Amino acid sequence: MVELNNSKRSKFFALFIQLLILISIIIFSIETIPDLNPHTRKVLHYIDLFIVIIFTIEYILRIYLARHKLRFVFSLLGLIDLLAILPFYISIGVDLRALRALRFLSIFRIFKLIRYNRAIHHFVRAIRSAKEEILLFIFVTLILIFFSAVGIYYFEHEAQPEYFSSVFESLWWAVITLTTVGYGDVYPVTVGGRVFTFFILMIGLGIIAIPTAIISSALTKSMDRKVEK
CATH class of the missing domain: 1.10.287.70 (Helix Hairpins)
Known part of the structure; x- marks a missing residue:
């Protein structure tokens, strides 16, 4: 199901992950607004927490299902999946003002779209061939x-x-x-x-x-x- 194919479950999962990626990018952008309401910031944090949990489960499943686990972990897509969740866990219990550079790495979530979009697959293949x-x-x-x-x-x-x-x-x-x-x-x-x-x-x-x-x-x-x- 986690791999993109023609099955309905796979397509639904791909659409679900793409939606979460877009939501997470919107949240990242909203959080940069100065003087944001504390309640709003708290709600955004919980939404982001839910998204990170889903991304973490997906990442663990991909490692579990991969034939060559180390090769996947150090592959481009594997590193993107890791960078999509790592900043959140590093920032737990730490002053975010000191970790703004690490929080910026959350933008790597947008690159997860590469895995789920067939049009982007064509573009990546074109880049590789040329x-x-x-x-x-x-x-x-x-x-x-x-x-x-x-x-x-x-x-x-x-x-x-x-x-x-x-x-x-x-x-x-x-x-x-x-x-x-x-x-x-x-x-x-x-x-x-x-x-x-x-x-x-x-x-x-x-x-x-x-x-x-x-x-x-x-x-x-x-x-x-x-x-x-």
Whole structure:
């Protein structure tokens, strides 16, 4: 029942867990509201406790039913299941103000949706099938970011030493320019820097398109394999 298949019980359990995941994320968000009513916070705590108990039972069942228990525990999905419940138990009896970073790990519950959503399964398979192309893209992108930082440093260092004091300081400009975000907090003022920025922006537009094409192609192949089956 805990594994996603075509049986009614499995589908119901999957929908139930997905609903609990969404509720837990909503609770996590509500708890960040300042000056929240103590009664409301207490009710949210009990709802979260119920959800954690269900997730804990599910986690134990998965370990019990797994053929290779250690392999499951240290797998990606196993670690996500553990991180979904661990912050709650760590925070018991401890001042939550000192454990806000650990409470943030509760957001990992949203990744549990990967297990129960078939559409996400296709996306994960697509990422896996295109992982070599994606890794190559990331490697090339990192090289371009470093090249951009070096280039703008030499063009703008003398004109704006407060913003481009080193290649490392220039990395911020390189990232926001190559991703075409352009916050406007750091920008070139020299002619050479502006011309260099123009070419970097053109490259940035291509960088955005490449991963989209890679993932779209992989998703298409994944869906085609599903149709063939």
